[in-house]
Amino acid sequence: xxxxxxxxxxxxxxxxxxxxxxxxxxxxxxxxxxxxxxxxxxxxxxxxxxxxxxxxxxxxxxxxxxxxxxxxxxxxxxxxxxxxxxxxxxxxxxxxxxxxxxxxxxxxxxxxxxxxxxxxxxxxxxxxxxxxxxxxxxxxxxxxxxxxxxxxxxxxxxxxxxxxxxxxxxxxxxxxxxxxxxxxxxxxxxxxxxxxxxxxxxxxxxxxxxxxxxxxxxxxxxxxxxxxxxxxxxxxxxxxxxxxxxxxx
Numbered sequence: 682x683x684x685x686x687x688x689x690x691x692x693x694x695x696x697x698x699x700x701x702x703x704x705x706x707x708x709x710x711x712x713x714x715x716x717x718x719x720x721x722x723x724x725x726x727x728x729x730x731x732x733x734x735x736x737x738x739x740x741x742x743x744x745x746x747x748x749x750x751x752x753x754x755x756x757x758x759x760x761x762x763x764x765x766x767x768x769x770x771x772x773x774x775x776x777x778x779x780x781x782x783x784x785x786x787x788x789x790x791x792x793x794x795x796x797x798x799x800x801x802x803x804x805x806x807x808x809x810x811x812x813x814x815x816x817x818x819x820x821x822x823x824x825x826x827x828x829x830x831x832x833x834x835x836x837x838x839x840x841x842x843x844x845x846x847x848x849x850x851x852x853x854x855x856x857x858x859x860x861x862x863x864x865x866x867x868x869x870x871x872x873x874x875x876x877x878x879x880x881x882x883x884x885x886x887x888x889x890x891x892x893x894x895x896x897x898x899x900x901x902x903x904x905x906x907x908x909x910x911x912x913x914x915x916x917x918x919x920x921x922x923x924x925x926x927x928x929x930x
Contacts (some may be wrong), residue, residue, distance in 0.1 A: 710802030712864030740812025760835030
């Protein structure tokens with residue numbers, strides 16, 4: 682992996698960078714993903730694999746040692762926070778993926794944060810679509826447990842992209858999101874959600890973020906598992922464990 686992807690890992694491995702302090706919603710840009718699980722071609726080895734030819738924005742696929750080509754395995758698309766990169770979500774989720782058996786796809790955003798967070802859905806959607814397509818070509822994925830996850834700005838992006846592609850993602854995990862930015866293409870499907878937030882978060886304060894987002898989604902009929910915890914802007918180990926148990930159930 683490139684040196685860029687290992688720099689500045691937070692001690693808890695929860696992701697890099699701070700989230701934007703803005704809390705808003707709207708609709709801008711196209712967010713549908715076309716990649717779908719199918720019959721993989723060829724063989725694959727365990728470990729972290731670059732899903733491309735060397736560009737820093739290539740996606741990465743983490744394959745646990747327990748992967749067997751004949752058995753569909755859950756897959757988590759993991760999104761980093763602002764100013765972060767793939768090393769954050771891989772550090773957070775990698776040990777759980779190895780111990781409990783799921784695949785991870787991680788992608789670097791094309792700017793300091795995700796396009797649908799700082800502007801309009803576009804280039805990052807295309808990068809994610811390409812990374813997922815390449816992962817689906819290599820691994821047999823359990824389509825009933827295909828999850829999008831993110832922390833901070835990555836969580837905000839996971840909410841917007843996940844709801845826009847609820848016909849692909851069955852579950853959404855959002856650790857300390859700031860807002861929900863809708864896609865101009867609207868929502869699809871009915872994914873379930875797990876959202877967590879620290880009561881002492883000073884980066885994306887809970888009152889203006891998750892305590893606004895969660896009731897709205899519940900009113901709209903979505904099944905939301907919501908957890909508040911004592912702490913700031915991060916993903917405590919207990920919250921990570923609960924989220925992994927939830928997404929694999």
